[in-house]
Amino acid sequence: MNKQPCRAWLPFLAEDVPPQCDAPVKVAEFELKTGCAALGVSAPELRLDHAMGDGYAVAVEDGKTVITGGDAGALYGAYAWLMAMAVGEAAPEGEQNPFYGLRMLNAWDNADGTIERGYSGRSLWFEGGRLSWDGARLRQLARMLASVGLNVLCVNNVNVKGEAAQLIEDELPELARLAAVFRPFGVRLMVSIDFSRPLVHGVGTADPLDEGVRRWWQERAEAVWRAIPDLAGFLVKADSEHRPGPFTYGRSHADGANMLARAIAPHGGILVWRAFVYNCQQDWRDQKTDRPMAAYETYAPLDGQFDDNVILQVKHGPFDFQVREPVSPTLYAMPNTRLAMEVQLAQEYTGHQIDLYAMNPLWRELADELPPGGVAAVAAVGNLGRDDNYTGHPFAAVNLYGFGRYAWNPFVEPENVIRRWARLTYRLPDTQEDALVHLLLSSREIYEKYTAPLGLCWMVRPGLHYGPNPSGYEYDAWGTYHRADRNGVGIDRTSEGTGYAAQYPPRERERYEALETCPDRLKLFFHRLPYDYRMSDGRTLIQRIYDDHFEGCAEAERMAETLRTLDLPEPERSEAFRRMELQLANAREWRDVINTFFHRLSGVGDEKGRKIYD
C-alpha cells in the first residue's frame, strides 16, 4: 500500500478525495463532511448559486452556517471556511470574489519527466515521453490548488520539447483523462504549444497569415476542444530564446497571437502569449542594446491590436525573476491589452528551494506598484515535483499557498498569509509560530542582502543559477552586464544612458531617474555609480555592499538558530535543517565572493575591519 500523500497546509483533510467526486460540489461536500469530522465542528450547509461563479459567501442563518457559491465558488467557500475553523478563526464575512479571474499555474514539465528549473524532483504527470500519474497524489495536489483558489494549470513547459507536442495530437485522450482529474477541483488545464507545429505536418510554413496555417490550427483546435471542452487555452512562447515565432515570417506578435486566438475563440479558449522576447545573442561590446527594454519595445506599440481572448503574459520585472528588479514598464504601457503578470514560484534565481525565500512580500510590493486595473490575470511558474512534500523544501509550500492567496487578493498582508500557512501546516506554540513567521517574512530580504547587490542582478553561476559567479554572464550573449571596473559599477539606464527609464510613466520615470528618489535597493539597476558614491544613509556604495553581505550572512546564521528552536514534525524538521546547512554555505560563499570581487576592483577595505579575502 502506498503511503498517504503529504497534506501540506491541509493536515486536517486526512482522507483522499475519492475519484467518484466528479464535480466541485461533490468535492466540497466530501471535504466538509470529513473535514468537519476531523475538526470536531458541525458541517455547514452548502448552497449552489451558479451566478456567483468563483465567488462565495459564508453566512449564519438561524444559528446554522451556510456557504453559498458558484460551482467553483462553493468549493472555494468550503475550503475557506474549513481553514478558518482549523485555525480557530471566524470565516470571512460578506461575499468573497477573486481579484483576478484567471489564477494560473504554469508547470515547466517536460514530456520526458524532467522539469525545467524544477527543484522538487521529477514531473508529477509526465514520464518517458507520455502522461502518466498517481491519481491519489494528483487529487491531493488539485485539492491544494483549489484550497487557495487557483483555477488554471498549464501542464507542460513553455519550451515545448520532444513528445510534449503530442499533447494536442496523439496524446489528446490522455490529456482528457488528466483534465478529468483536475476538473472536480475547479482547475482547468492549459497546454503550451509549438508555434511552428504546422511545419511538421506538411503545411510548409508556420506564417500566421497563411491560409493553410490558419486552417491547420482551426482543425487542431476543433479536435482539442472536442476532447476537452473546458480546456482553458493555449500558452505560447514565441521568438524567444530560439523558439520559433512570427518574426520568422516578418509578422508581428499581434499577427501570431490573433491567428491562434481566432482558432480557439469559437471554443471559448484563451490564448496566452508570453512577452519574454529579447536578443539572447547580444554582443557584450554593444552598450546601446539594453535587454530590459526589449519587451516594451516589442509589445507597447501593439497595444490595442490583440484580440479579446488574447492575454499577454509579462514577467513582473524587465529581466527574468532576478532577486530585485523594478516592475516591468510593459505592465504600465498597454491599457488596451489584457495583461497577465508572471511570477516564479520555482526558486530559479532565489535559492533553488534550498535557501528560504518567501515571496508574498515581493508580490505585495508589485501590487502596490502596478497601475490600478492594469493587470487582468496572474500566472506563476510552478515549484512542484514528485518529492514527497511536492515543493522540495517543506517551507516552499508557503509560496504555492501564498500565490493562491495573492491571486485572490493582491493586497493581502504578507504576514497574514505566512502566519495562516504556518498555523495550518504546523501547530506550533505561539512563540515558535512567531519565530517561524518572522523567519519566512524576513527571508527574502536576507537572501537579497547576501546575493547580487542593489539591483545589479545576474552575478549568479551561469546555467545553474545557484551560487555566485560575479562575472559569469559578463562577457556572454544574454544582455546581462554589470560592467564593473576599478572605479564603479552598473549601467546608466536614465535618459543620459540607455533610456530604459523613459519607458515608464512620468511618475515612475522621475522617481527612478533621480538619484535622490531612486530606492537604494534599485540604485545599481538604474545608475552607474562610483564606489565612493554616498547612499541615502550616508554610507559609501562599497561600504554598503560589504555591510549588506556581512549582515545578510549573519542574519542567515540567526535564521538557522531560530530554525533549531522549532518543534517541527519529521521528516520536515530534518529536511529543513539539512537545507539550512546548505543555505548557510551558500550565504557564506556569496558574501565572500562578492566582497572579494569588489575589493579586488575597488581596493577599498571594509571600514569595520571584517575579513575580506584577497
Place this chain on the structure above:
Amino acid sequence: MNKQPCRAWLPFLAEDVPPQCDAPVKVAEFELKTGCAALGVSAPELRLDHAMGDGYAVAVEDGKTVITGGDAGALYGAYAWLMAMAVGEAAPEGEQNPFYGLRMLNAWDNADGTIERGYSGRSLWFEGGRLSWDGARLRQLARMLASVGLNVLCVNNVNVKGEAAQLIEDELPELARLAAVFRPFGVRLMVSIDFSRPLVHGVGTADPLDEGVRRWWQERAEAVWRAIPDLAGFLVKADSEHRPGPFTYGRSHADGANMLARAIAPHGGILVWRAFVYNCQQDWRDQKTDRPMAAYETYAPLDGQFDDNVILQVKHGPFDFQVREPVSPTLYAMPNTRLAMEVQLAQEYTGHQIDLYAMNPLWRELADELPPGGVAAVAAVGNLGRDDNYTGHPFAAVNLYGFGRYAWNPFVEPENVIRRWARLTYRLPDTQEDALVHLLLSSREIYEKYTAPLGLCWMVRPGLHYGPNPSGYEYDAWGTYHRADRNGVGIDRTSEGTGYAAQYPPRERERYEALETCPDRLKLFFHRLPYDYRMSDGRTLIQRIYDDHFEGCAEAERMAETLRTLDLPEPERSEAFRRMELQLANAREWRDVINTFFHRLSGVGDEKGRKIYD
C-alpha cells in the same frame, strides 16, 4: 556500397587492407604491393628478423631495396619506405629504432558512444553501451597508427562509466574481436579499469591490501588474458576527480598500483597508473594549497616503490593541458620509477579542433626540457572520432601523425614533421606547401597570444573549455586561480610564495624563480606581477598583454588569408574555411574579453590607442 574511408596522410594506399591480412608481415606485404603499384616504383624485399622488435633497416643490396625488421618493425619499415617514396625522398639510412618502447594512444571513448573531450564525432568503436564498429574504417585507422609507429591503443575513457566496466567482464569476447582488428597492425589494446570494481562483485571492499580483492583481480586478469593474450595492460585513474582509489582505504598509490600490477604481471601486462591527483574541492579562499604541487606531493615520495611493470603516467604540465605550462616537476623527481608522459591530441583547451593548433613545437620543447632518460614512454589522449576525416578539422590529423613521429623520435624537427604530413596529405605547389607549413608551425604561438596570457591559464569557459571567461574558474573549487586585482595578477609560486618552484631540480628552480631568467611566456605562472612590471623587452606587463592579444588576433586573420590561397581538395577546403571563420570569431572574442578584463582592472589604456571596449 559504403564510400571509401578517408586516407588522411596515406592517399596512395587507396585499397583497404583486407581482413585476411592477419599479421604485420602480411599487412606489410599487402601495403608494399599495392603502394608500390600506386606510386609506380618496384617493390622492395621484406625480411623478418624477430630480434629487431619494433626496429627496422632499409638497405640496398645489389640494386634491390631490402627492408629488414622485427614483426612490427618490418611493417614500420614498409610504411616508412612507402612514405619516403611517396614524397620522392630517400628512405632513412641505417637501423631505425623507436626512442620510446610504448607509444600509446588513450581514447576517452565511453560505452554509450560519446567521447569525453571529443571533437570529431562519436566513438568509432562504441555505441549503445557495447563495442560495435565498421571494420573497414577501423583497419584504415589501424593503418594510420601503424604508419607512424603507435603500438598501444587504450580503448575506453579513463573515467570508466556505465557499461565500459563490462569490457573486462561480459564484453570480453567482443574486446577480443576488436583486438584482432588492430593486432595485424602491431597495435595492442589496453583497457581502462575501475579500481572499485570488486565492490560490485560482492567482495565487500576494494582495499588493495585485502586478500579477497587481490584474488578477485588475479582471477579477472586470468580471464582477460585468456581471451586476449597480448593485451597491453590496464590503465587506471584513481583518487582523481571523484574516481575511487586506494586513498579510500588509507593505502598509498604504490599499494594500489602494485596490487593490480602483480595480478597482471604473470601475463606480461603493464599497469599504467595516472598521476592526475589533486584536490578538486579546494576552497578559493585557501592560498596555501597550490594545485600544480599536488602530483609531486603525492608521487615523488613513492619513487622506487612501484613494481617494474607499473608505469606512472604524468601529464606534461602540472595543471591539465593548458596552453602554456612548465614541464611537470614530477617528471624530474622519480628516477627510480617508469614514467610515461601524457600529452593531449584532443584540443580540449587548445581550440576544440576548430582553431588551428599544431602540437609538435610544444612536444619538441618538452623533449628539450626533460631530463635524459627520465621518461620511459609516451601517451596521448586521442583526437579521433567518427567524422569522415577522423579528426574533425582535416588539419588536426597533423597531430596524430606528429605524435607518432614524436614518440619514435622526440627530437625530430617540428617543421620536418609538419612538412612531411602536408606533402603526404596534399600535393600542393611548393609556395603553397611552404605557406601551409608556416601556418601550422605558427598556429600554437598565435593561439597562445590571443588566449590566456603569459602562463596564467584557465581563463576559459568552465566546463566547455572553449572561448574566454576570465574569472569563470576564479571562485570555484578546482584550484585554478589568477587572483587578478586592480594592481596586479598571478600567483607567486617561488619560495616566497607557495613554494611550487622548489619542486624542481636546482637548475630549473633557479631559472623559474628569478624574474630575470624566468621566460616571459611563463612569468605569470611563477610570479605575481603588477601591471607596470617591465618585461624583458622593456614593455609593461599590461602593454604586453594588450600587444599579444591584438597581434595574435591579427595573425589569425593573416592565417585565414593564407588559407584562402591554398588549392586544397574538397571537402577539406570547405571544412577548413568554415572552421577558420569560427576561429576568427573566437580569436576576436578572446582579444576583446581579455583586454577589457585587464583594462577594467588596471585602468591603463593601450599605448597604441587600439580599441579596448569599456
